[in-house]
Amino acid sequence: MKITFPHLGNVYFAAKALFDELGIEYVVPPLSNKEALEIGTLYSPEEICLPFKIMIGNYIKSIENGADTIIITGSCGPCRFGEYCELQMNILKKLNKNVDFIVMDVPSDIGIKEIFNRVGKISSNSSKSKKEKIKALVKALKIINMIDEIEADAHYIAGYEKNSGDSKRLLNKCKRDAINSKSADEMINILSEYKRKINFIEIDKERKPLKIAIIGEIYTIIEPFSNLYIEDKLMDYGVSSKRTLSPSWWVKNTALSPLKINSLDIKKASKRYLSLCIGGHARECVGEAVIAKNEGFDGAIQIFPMGCMPEIVSKAILPTVSKDLNIPIMSLIVDEMTGEAGYITRIEAFIDLLERRRKSVLFRS
Amino acid sequence: MMKIGIPRGLLYYNYQTFIDSFFYELGCEIIYSENTNKTILDNGVKYCVDEACLPIKVFHGHVYSLREKSDMIFIPRIMRLYKNEFICPKFCGLPEMVKNSIPNLPPVIQDTLYADSKTVLKKWAFSIGEKITNDRRKIENAFSISLKKHKDSKKGIRDKNYKINVALSGHPYNIYDNFLNMNVIKKLNRLNVGVITEEKLNEEYINRQVLNLYKKPFWTFARNTYGFTTYLAENSLVDGIIYISSFACGIDSVVIELIKDRIGNFPFLILKIDEHTGEAGFDTRIEAFVDMIERRKGIEDNISASW
Numbered sequence: 001m002k003i004t005f006p007h008l009g010n011v012y013f014a015a016k017a018l019f020d021e022l023g024i025e026y027v028v029p030p031l032s033n034k035e036a037l038e039i040g041t042l043y044s045p046e047e048i049c050l051p052f053k054i055m056i057g058n059y060i061k062s063i064e065n066g067a068d069t070i071i072i073t074g075s076c077g078p079c080r081f082g083e084y085c086e087l088q089m090n091i092l093k094k095l096n097k098n099v100d101f102i103v104m105d106v107p108s109d110i111g112i113k114e115i116f117n118r119v120g121k122i123s124s125n126s127s128k129s130k131k132e133k134i135k136a137l138v139k140a141l142k143i144i145n146m147i148d149e150i151e152a153d154a155h156y157i158a159g160y161e162k163n164s165g166d167s168k169r170l171l172n173k174c175k176r177d178a179i180n181s182k183s184a185d186e187m188i189n190i191l192s193e194y195k196r197k198i199n200f201i202e203i204d205k206e207r208k209p210l211k212i213a214i215i216g217e218i219y220t221i222i223e224p225f226s227n228l229y230i231e232d233k234l235m236d237y238g239v240s241s242k243r244t245l246s247p248s249w250w251v252k253n254t255a256l257s258p259l260k261i262n263s264l265d266i267k268k269a270s271k272r273y274l275s276l277c278i279g280g281h282a283r284e285c286v287g288e289a290v291i292a293k294n295e296g297f298d299g300a301i302q303i304f305p306m307g308c309m310p311e312i313v314s315k316a317i318l319p320t321v322s323k324d325l326n327i328p329i330m331s332l333i334v335d336e337m338t339g340e341a342g343y344i345t346r347i348e349a350f351i352d353l354l355e356r357r358r359k360s361v362l363f364r365s
Numbered sequence: 366m367m368k369i370g371i372p373r374g375l376l377y378y379n380y381q382t383f384i385d386s387f388f389y390e391l392g393c394e395i396i397y398s399e400n401t402n403k404t405i406l407d408n409g410v411k412y413c414v415d416e417a418c419l420p421i422k423v424f425h426g427h428v429y430s431l432r433e434k435s436d437m438i439f440i441p442r443i444m445r446l447y448k449n450e451f452i453c454p455k456f457c458g459l460p461e462m463v464k465n466s467i468p469n470l471p472p473v474i475q476d477t478l479y480a481d482s483k484t485v486l487k488k489w490a491f492s493i494g495e496k497i498t499n500d501r502r503k504i505e506n507a508f509s510i511s512l513k514k515h516k517d518s519k520k521g522i523r524d525k526n527y528k529i530n531v532a533l534s535g536h537p538y539n540i541y542d543n544f545l546n547m548n549v550i551k552k553l554n555r556l557n558v559g560v561i562t563e564e565k566l567n568e569e570y571i572n573r574q575v576l577n578l579y580k581k582p583f584w585t586f587a588r589n590t591y592g593f594t595t596y597l598a599e600n601s602l603v604d605g606i607i608y609i610s611s612f613a614c615g616i617d618s619v620v621i622e623l624i625k626d627r628i629g630n631f632p633f634l635i636l637k638i639d640e641h642t643g644e645a646g647f648d649t650r651i652e653a654f655v656d657m658i659e660r661r662k663g664i665e666d667n668i669s670a671s672w
C-alpha cells in the first residue's frame with residue numbers, strides 16, 4: 001500500500017511526518033499547480049466546485065508516482081464536500097486507475113466501528129506497536145500546529161518588518177528545510193528553530209500597517225494555489241494578514257464539536273447575523289468578519305469558489321456586516337478561469353481603498 | 366385581520382396545501398405573490414446576490430412583490446425534511462439572504478423547521494401560530510386540519526395515453542414553476558409526450574436504488590431524483606429522462622453525474638435554466654430529444670416486429 005492524499009495547505013508536513021514514523025509508504029503529490037488544475041478540470045464535471053478539480057489533479061499526479069490508496073476526510077452534508085468521494089471514485093475508475101479510497105468520515109455519521117475499521121486499514125500496514133503509533137500521531141499533530149503558527153506569524157509580521165521580504169523569505173526557507181527532514185523529530189527540531197528565528201526578524205513597532213482578515217470557504221483560503229497566493233501577495237505589499245481557518249484549526253474544531261464547545265468566539269460573533277450552521281463554513285466566515293472589526297482590522301477579504309453554496313449565503317450577509325460595523329469587505333470568487341491580472345487589480349484597488357480610508361480618518365481627527 | 370404574505374417560490378410548491386390551509390384556519394388574510402412572471406424575475410435578479418441560482422433569485426422577487434402589501438412575510442427556514450438528511454445550504458440560510466438583500470421588509474416569519482417528525486412539526490406550527498393568535502385550540506385545530514389536507518392532496522403528475530413517456534425530474538420548484546421552466550410540461554404534451562414525476566413512484570423503490578451507492582446521499586433532493594430516474598430507466602418504464610436543473614446548483618452538479626454513471630446510454634436530457642436562457646434554443650433541444658426517442662422507438666419496434 002502506497003498512500004497519498006489531496007493537498008490542503010500545510011497538511012503535507014504532518015502527513016509526511018506521520019507516515020515516516022509509521023513506516024508506511026506514501027507519495028506527497030506535487031504542490032498544487034496549473035498542471036494539477038488542468039488535469040482536474042479535464043476529468044471533473046464542469047459545474048463542480050474548484051477544490052474538487054484540484055484534488056483530482058493531485059490524485060492523478062500521485063498515482064503517476066506510484067500511489068495506490070487515497071485518504072480523504074469526508075463529511076455528511078449539507079455541503080457538496082461530503083459527496084466528493086463518491087464522484088471521485090467513479091472518475092478514477094473510469095480512467096482505469098486502480099486505487100482504494102479510505103474516507104475519514106466523522107464517527108457520528110458512519111459509526112465508531114466503521115471508523116476503527118477504516119483507520120485499521122491504514123495502520124495495519126505499519127509494523128509499529130500501538131504505543132508508537134499513538135506517538136506518531138501526537139507528533140504529527142504537533143507539527144501541524146507548529147507550521148500553522150509559524151505561517152500565521154510570518155503573515156502578520158510582514159506588515160512590520162524593517163527589511164521588506166524578510167518574513168516571506170524565512171517562511172519559505174522554513175518550509176523547504178522542514179519537508180527535507182528525515183524524521184518527525186528532525187522536523188520538529190527544525191520547526192522549533194524557525195519558530196525562534198521568526199521572533200528575531202527586525203520589526204518597526206511604530207509602523208501601522210494595513211491589516212486584512214482572510215475569510216471564506218475553507219479550502220480556497222487554505223490552499224494557496226487556489227487563491228492565487230493571496231497571502232504571499234499581501235506580504236509583498238507589506239500588509240499584515242490573518243486567517244483563522246487552518247488545518248490545525250480544523251482538527252481542533254472537529255475534535256471539540258461533539259461537545260459543542262468548538263469555536264465559541266466565532267459562534268458568538270456571528271450570532272446576530274447567522275445563528276446556525278448551514279453547511280460549509282458560512283457561519284465562521286460571517287463571525288470572522290465581525291471579529292476582524294473587533295480586533296481593529298482595516299478590512300476583510302472573502303474568497304470562495306464559483307458556485308459555493310454556503311458562501312453565497314454569507315456573501316449576501318456580509319454587506320450588512322460591513323455597513324453595520326463600518327469595515328470594508330471584498331468578495332473574490334475563484335475558478336479555473338480566474339485571470340491573475342484582474343484578480344491583482346482588485347486586490348490592489350481594495351488596498352488603496354483601505355489606505356484612503358485611513359487617511360481620511362486621520363484628517364478628520 | 367393580519368395580512369400574511371406568502372411567496373410562491375421554492376418549497377411552496379410542495380407544501381402549498383398545508384400552508385394555505387394553516388393560515389386560513391388561523392384567520393389570517395393571505396396575500397400571495399403572483400405566479401412567477403417577468404417583473405418578479407427581474408426584481409429577483411436585481412436584489413439577490415449575483416452568484417445565487419435562479420430559484421433563489423426568483424424567490425427574492427416574490428418576497429419583494431409582497432413587501433408593501435403584508436404585515437408579515439412567511440419565509441420559513443427549512444433545515445430538513447427527512448431524518449439525517451439535508452436540503453441545501455441556501456434553504457438553511459434563506460431568511461438571512463432575503464433580509465440582508467431586500468430593504469424595508471416587514472417582519473418575517475422565519476421559524477426553523479426540522480420536518481422529520483410530527484412532534485417537531487407541531488411545535489413549529491405552534492411557534493408560528495402563537496404569533497397570530499393566543500387561542501391554542503385554534504392553532505391545534507388549524508394544524509390537524511392542514512396536515513390532513515396535505516396528506517390527502519394529490520401530488521405529482523402522471524400522464525396517461527401518450528405514445529412516448531418521459532420521467533420529468535429536478536427540484537419541485539423547477540418542475541412546477543411554469544415560468545421558470547418555460548412551460549415544459551405543456552410543450553412536451555403538445556409533442557405527444559407524457560410525463561411522470563417522482564411523487565408517483567413509491568418511496569420504497571426510490572430508497573432501494575440508493576443502496577448501491579458507496580455513500581447514501583444526504584440530500585433529500587438527491588436521494589429522490591436519483592432513485593426515481595434510475596429506477597424508471599433500469600426497468601424501462603419510460604422512454605427517456607428530462608432533468609430540469611438551474612445553473613450553479615451545487616446539488617444537481619453531483620446528482621447528474623451519479624445518474625449518468627448508473628444509466629449508461631439511456632436517453633437523458635439535461636435542461637439548464639437561468640435568467641438568460643432563451644426559449645428558442647430550449648425548444649429546439651426538447652424537440653431534438655423527442656425526435657431521438659421516436660427514432661429509437663421506431664428501431665426497437667422494427668426489431669420486435671421482425672422476431
Ligand code: SF4
Pocket residue numbers: 049050051079080081082217219279280281305307308309310311615
Ligand atoms: S463549501 Fe463550497 S467549495 Fe466546499 S464543497 Fe461546499 S460548495 Fe464546494
Ligand code: SF4
Pocket residue numbers: 309418419420421452453454455456536586611613614615616617
Ligand atoms: S438545491 Fe440547487 S437550485 Fe435549489 S436552492 Fe439549492 S442550489 Fe439552488
